[in-house]
Amino acid sequence: MSTYPAAPGDSPGRLGGGRPGPSLPDLMAGGTFVVLGLAFAIGGSRYDVGTALRMGSGYVPIALGSILTVLGLVIVVASFRGVDPTVANADRGPIPWRRMGLLLGAVMFFGFTVRGLGLGPALLVTTFVSALAGRETKPTQALFIAIGLTALCLVVFVALLQLRLPVLGEWLGG
Amino acid sequence: MDGILLGLETALQPSNILICLLGVTLGTMVGVLPGIGPTATVALLLPITFSFDPVASLIMLAGIYYGAQYGGSTTAILINLPGESSSVVTALDGHEMAKQGRAGPALATAALGSFFAGTVATVVVALFAPPLAQVALKFGSADYFSIVVLGLLASIALASGSALKALAMIVLGLLLGTIGQDQFTAVPRFTFGVRELYGGLDFVSLAVGLFGLAEIIRNLESRHNATLVTKKVQGLWLTRDDFRRIRMPVLRGTTLGSLLGVLPGGGHVLASFASYSLEKRISKTPQEFGKGAIEGVAAPESANNAAAQTSFIPLLTLGLPAHPVMALLVGAFIIQGITPGPNVINDEPELFWGLIASFWIGNLLLVMLNLPLIGIWVRMLSVPYSVLFPAIIAFASIGCYSLSLNPWDIFAIAAAGLLGYFLIRWGCEAAPLLLGFVLGPLLEENLRRAMIISRGDLSVFVTRPISASLLALALVIVVIALLPSVRQKREVVFQGEDD
Numbered sequence: 001m002s003t004y005p006a007a008p009g010d011s012p013g014r015l016g017g018g019r020p021g022p023s024l025p026d027l028m029a030g031g032t033f034v035v036l037g038l039a040f041a042i043g044g045s046r047y048d049v050g051t052a053l054r055m056g057s058g059y060v061p062i063a064l065g066s067i068l069t070v071l072g073l074v075i076v077v078a079s080f081r082g083v084d085p086t087v088a089n090a091d092r093g094p095i096p097w098r099r100m101g102l103l104l105g106a107v108m109f110f111g112f113t114v115r116g117l118g119l120g121p122a123l124l125v126t127t128f129v130s131a132l133a134g135r136e137t138k139p140t141q142a143l144f145i146a147i148g149l150t151a152l153c154l155v156v157f158v159a160l161l162q163l164r165l166p167v168l169g170e171w172l173g174g
Numbered sequence: 175m176d177g178i179l180l181g182l183e184t185a186l187q188p189s190n191i192l193i194c195l196l197g198v199t200l201g202t203m204v205g206v207l208p209g210i211g212p213t214a215t216v217a218l219l220l221p222i223t224f225s226f227d228p229v230a231s232l233i234m235l236a237g238i239y240y241g242a243q244y245g246g247s248t249t250a251i252l253i254n255l256p257g258e259s260s261s262v263v264t265a266l267d268g269h270e271m272a273k274q275g276r277a278g279p280a281l282a283t284a285a286l287g288s289f290f291a292g293t294v295a296t297v298v299v300a301l302f303a304p305p306l307a308q309v310a311l312k313f314g315s316a317d318y319f320s321i322v323v324l325g326l327l328a329s330i331a332l333a334s335g336s337a338l339k340a341l342a343m344i345v346l347g348l349l350l351g352t353i354g355q356d357q358f359t360a361v362p363r364f365t366f367g368v369r370e371l372y373g374g375l376d377f378v379s380l381a382v383g384l385f386g387l388a389e390i391i392r393n394l395e396s397r398h399n400a401t402l403v404t405k406k407v408q409g410l411w412l413t414r415d416d417f418r419r420i421r422m423p424v425l426r427g428t429t430l431g432s433l434l435g436v437l438p439g440g441g442h443v444l445a446s447f448a449s450y451s452l453e454k455r456i457s458k459t460p461q462e463f464g465k466g467a468i469e470g471v472a473a474p475e476s477a478n479n480a481a482a483q484t485s486f487i488p489l490l491t492l493g494l495p496a497h498p499v500m501a502l503l504v505g506a507f508i509i510q511g512i513t514p515g516p517n518v519i520n521d522e523p524e525l526f527w528g529l530i531a532s533f534w535i536g537n538l539l540l541v542m543l544n545l546p547l548i549g550i551w552v553r554m555l556s557v558p559y560s561v562l563f564p565a566i567i568a569f570a571s572i573g574c575y576s577l578s579l580n581p582w583d584i585f586a587i588a589a590a591g592l593l594g595y596f597l598i599r600w601g602c603e604a605a606p607l608l609l610g611f612v613l614g615p616l617l618e619e620n621l622r623r624a625m626i627i628s629r630g631d632l633s634v635f636v637t638r639p640i641s642a643s644l645l646a647l648a649l650v651i652v653v654i655a656l657l658p659s660v661r662q663k664r665e666v667v668f669q670g671e672d673d
Contacts, residue, residue, distance in 0.1 A: 029600035033342045040349045043364055047356075053630030055622045057356040057363055064349050071342040078338065093395040100391045100595065103567065104588045107387065110571045111584030123568055130567045133394060134560035145561050153568050161222065163576045 026079030033072030041065025099133035106130035118169030119158065124150045178300055181527025185535050190233055193226065194532050197234035198539045201241020206248050206551045207562060208255045209393050210386075213498045213605075215242035217381035218566065220502060221573035228510040229525045233532040235506055239499055240292070240536045243482055244544055247284045247475060248551055252277060260443045260478050263450045267463060267470030274466050279412050281548060283420055283468055284475040285541050286412075291428040291476035292537035295483030298432050299490075300530050303519070306491040310516035315624035316634045320644040322617045325494045327648045328437060329606055331655035339602045347610025348617065350375055357619055370582040377505040379583045380611060381498065382570040383590025384604040390563045391595045420472035423453050427476030435481030436488060441496060442481035446474035483533055490526065491516055493616070498605045501612040509577075 041062050050056030106129035114122040128146035131137055137145070157163045184190060200222075204215045219238050223231040243260075250256040251268035264284065271280040313321070330340040353364045354374030365371040412420075427449040434445040453473040454463045463470050485496040493515030495501040507514040512522060519526045544551070574583045594604050628634035636642045 025600040029339055029342075029597060029602055032597065032600070033346065036346060036349070040352075040364070044352075047361055047363060048359070051630060052625055052632065055358075055625060057359050057361040060618045060621070061349065061352050061363065064345055064352070068342060068345045068349060071338065071345060075336075075338055075342065095599070096391065096394045099394045100592075103387065103391060103394075103563075104592060106567060107571060107584060107588040107591070110575070111581040111588070114571075114575055114584070115579075115581065119572070123572070126571060127564045127568050131560065131564040134563070135394065137560045141560070145564055149561075149565050149568050152565075153572060157572050157576070161225065163572075165572070165576060165579075 022076075022079040024079075026075055030072045030075030030077075030079055033075060034069050035072075037065045037068030037070075037072055039065070041069060096133075102133040103130050106133075114165075114169070116169045116171040118167050118172060119165045120150065120154060120167040121172065122169070123153055177304065177523065177527045178531065180523060181300075181529075181531030184229060184524050184528030185233065185531035190230060190528070190532065191535065193230045193234045194237045194536050195539055195543075197223075197237025198241040198536055198543060201238035201243075202245040202248075202540070202544065202551060203241075203554060205242030205245025206554045207245075207557065208249055208253060208555065208559065209389060209562075210566070211256075211389075212239060212242035212246055212260075213381065213502070213608075214385040214389065214566075215245070216499050216502050217378060217385060218569055218573060220378055220506060221577050223506065224509060224577065228512060228522075229528050231510060232503070232506065232525065232529055233536075235503060236529060236532060237536045237539070239482065239503075240479075240533075240540055243479060244285070244288060244540050245551065247288075247478075248281060248544075248548075249555065251280045251284065251471070252552065252555060260446050263446045263474040264471055264478070266450070267465070267467050270464065270466035271468065271471065276466065276468075279416055279468065280471050282412055282545060283416070283471045285544050287420065287424045287427065287472045287476040288479035289537050289541045290424055291431060291478075291480035292483055293534060294428050295432050295435070295480040296530060296534045296537070298480075298484055299486055299533070300527075303487050303490050303526075303530070306487065307516040307519045310491050313516075313640060314638065315620040315627060316638050317640040317644065319617060319620040319624055320635060320641040320648070321492060321494065322613050322620065324644045324648040324651075325488070325496075326606075326610060326613060326617075328651050329497075329609055331651045336601060337652075337655050340606045343597070343602050343604070343606040344610035347607035347612075348614040350380070350607075351611045351614025352618065357615065358622060368582065370580050373578075374615075375586050375611070376574065376577065376580070376583040377502070377608075377612060378577060379574050379586035380590045381502055381608060382574060383587040384594040384608060385498070386566055386570050387587060387591030388594030388598055388604065390566060391591065392598065393559065393563070416468055419468050423449075423469040423473035424476045426452060427473035428480045431477030431480030432484045434477070435484035435496070437496065442478055442485060445477040445481040449473040449477035479537075486529075486533070489514055490518060490529075495609060495612060498608045501608050504612050 042065075044058040044061030044065055047058035047061070048056030049058045049062065106126045109129065110122050110126040113125070124146055127149045128142055131142035131145040132139065134142070154167065158165065158167060185194070200219055201215060204210060204218060205212060210218075216235065216238055220235070223234045223238075226234060246256065246261045247264050247268070250261040250265035251272050254265050254269040256262045256265045268280045268284070271277065326344050330337050330344065351374070353371060355362050355372045362372050430449045430452065431442070431445040434441040434448065437444070450463075450470060450473055453469045454460050457463065457467070457469060459467070485500055488494040488496050489500045489503060493504065493513065495504050504514050512518065512525070570587060571584055574587060575581070577583065597607075598604055624634055625632075634641070635645060
């Protein structure tokens with residue numbers, strides 16, 4: 001449905017136009033699995049492995065991490081052979097880096113400040129920053145959205161549901 | 175019989191009816207919002223339910239789930255934006271009907287079909303869950319290990335994308351489930367010295383990140399704008415001819431859905447697809463399908479709802495979640511101090527039967543609520559996405575934080591959202607990961623216990639008859655799923671699901 005061309009790095013098909021090459025989504029997915037599998041397997045080997053009879057804390061993570069690594073490698077190898085039809089058919093725009101950054105930043109900000117600033121101010125900033133990620137949202141509109149949503153959330157969660165979350169945090173003397 | 179009476183007694187308590195009503199209403203309200211599927215709805219509303227006692231909170235959750243299912247169908251019919259794969263099929267003919275000015279009958283068909291299917295499936299659950307639970311009580315650790323393996327592998331067979339990636343997502347989910355203190359030795363694993371992670375990753379955070387945040391980022395990718403067909407919702411009632419046409423499809427959809435819903439890993443998705451293709455195949459006018467055939471709404475909606483109900487069977491008898499929403503319910507059970515599984519029916523009969531009775535009451539409330547209130551739901555649809563997604567972020571953050579006042583639960587949302595977005599973009603489905611995450615501890619616990627009991631002899635899994643037959647079944651499923659001819663058929667069945 002979106003008609004603009006995808007950036008080369010986002011191409012759901014093969015790299016480099018018509019030339020045969022690895023299917024990028026498969027390659028990336030497989031690579032991610034290999035990295036995570038190795039991370040868990042290596043991390044798991046720091047713990048007591050034990051024996052099959054008495055498995056230590058490291059046994060299962062090492063086993064599963066190794067399985068994930070192998071699966072990732074198989075997916076990487078398979079990526080050179082063909083394109084996964086489910087991905088090739090998907091209609092994808094480019095990765096929305098800026099919007100993604102705003103959203104993740106907004107969530108992280110909430111985590112870092114909800115205790116210190118309290119629910120009210122933390123929420124106001126979080127909703128404002130995430131609203132900025134909207135397709136055509138201008139900063140003033142984002143501010144209105146943020147104020148409205150913060151008020152709504154305070155009514156729902158603090159007044160109605162009576163969650164014991166301080167509206168103003170310790171940094172603000174709440 | 176006593177059980178059902180006890181259940182009705184529990185579910186018909188005014189406070190429980192009220193809670194069921196609240197759940198159904200909230201579920202529909204959130205579920206109808208474009209781009210939010212049942213899983214995201216349940217995950218977002220989960221924190222609210224924890225302020226009630228166990229019975230009430232699970233009744234509310236079940237209500238939320240049905241409401242969300244129904245809301246999803248409404249969105250699919252009116253704006254052709256199915257929130258989750260199970261209502262993709264409904265959108266095919268439902269949205270065509272809406273474009274022809276028959277949105278009312280389409281919505282009514284969905285509601286009535288779902289109600290009928292829900293009623294039948296509730297009886298199925300009440301009949302089959304107790305004897306199955308008795309069987310499950312005989313299961314040893316090795317058998318449990320094998321049935322978890324079976325459940326996980328079956329979910330691959332039913333996943334729509336690449337089987338290999340689905341398997342990898344399960345293993346990744348299992349690995350994420352090992353984060354936190356080891357249940358046997360109390361050694362903290364993969365916590366990097368962060369005390370807040372000793373309890374493990376919060377499953378609500380993971381679900382909200384994967385199905386909420388990742389989905390929002392995905393929606394912000396494209397400039398695709400949904401077309402709203404709301405002005406034409408009028409004349410809800412079905413004609414006599416409509417009734418005649420939907421009678422058999424509803425019946426067949428219900429049967430198919432009740433059977434397939436028990437399958438782990440998204441039987442409800444398969445059910446709606448299968449019943450649609452069945453109707454198309456046996457119809458005398460197959461060319462009408464895709465152009466607004468009312469049978470194309472009736473059958474998948476009934477199948478979907480029947481399956482939604484019977485998917486409680488593996489949850490209530492074995493503690494095995496059949497799909498992500500059930501996985502969330504497992505988490506809810508555990509937070510309430512109840513271990514889902516065969517013991518629930520004996521230890522908590524009030525909860526077990528109350529839940530089953532409230533299934534039916536929830537379905538009844540849905541029909542009574544949704545048809546008259548359709549105007550309100552339509553208005554919910556017109557909430558612009560630029561307001562909607564900051565609201566989801568806010569609700570998700572507050573909800574997860576309020577559970578245990580742990581900022582790391584919020585960081586986990588961001589991490590799960592980031593990982594989930596990229597993996598989904600690269601053609602991996604999020605549902606197997608969540609299933610693996612929830613079942614991971616169960617798998618490890620039973621594996622280690624079985625090994626201790628068998629003195630480290632791995633052959634215990636093939637010498638115990640129950641375990642051996644379960645593993646054999648799992649093997650058969652995987653082989654079938656990987657057969658080239660089946661794979662091709664599967665691709666045909668799941669075609670168009672990724673739109």
